[in-house]
Ligand SMILES: *[C@@H]1O[C@H](CO)[C@@H](O)[C@H](O)[C@H]1NC(C)=O
């Protein structure tokens with residue numbers, strides 16, 4: 132009986148292992164240091180999310196559409212982005228914090244895809260975030276630095292955000 136219990140336990144642990152191995156969500160985490168107040172950065176990102184809520188932004192391709200604001204407060208923005216082609220939904224979070232003593236905002240962006248067994252995302256999670264940052268004009272502020280890489284953002288270096 133004891134052996135049987137152990138066997139059952141081993142089966143449960145074993146099958147959980149398999150599920151976990153398959154269910155790793157692809158994601159992107161990027162940091163932008165932007166020479167503006169976090170209040171202004173937040174307003175710019177929220178306005179961009181709202182202006183890309185409909186499908187119109189994707190009339191000629193790309194993914195600058197189907198964003199949805201979930202909630203926003205002083206430090207956090209939560210949103211969703213639906214892929215116009217396969218309708219998959221990614222969850223987006225921006226965390227804003229004043230950068231040291233400088234008048235700059237350290238903006239952490241995180242995009243997470245559903246764990247559907249895919250092992251690469253063509254940079255979609257990066258583009259979900261980057262398109263908002265660029266579209267809202269934040270990239271043209273004189274102090275603008277990005278910290279990320281292909282480990283933090285799946286396929287970031289080959290991402291083509293105007294088309295994926
Ligand atoms: C904003 O939301 C985050 C996440 O829910 C929470 O941790 C934080 O305390 C909130 N901040 C304020 C000022 O309400």
Ligand SMILES: *[C@@H]1O[C@H](CO)[C@@H](O)[C@H](O)[C@H]1NC(C)=O
Pocket residue numbers: 220221222243244245246
């Ligand atoms: C996105 O967030 C919702 C609500 O918190 C959750 O149910 C869903 O599983 C999340 N999706 C991803 C891709 O993380």
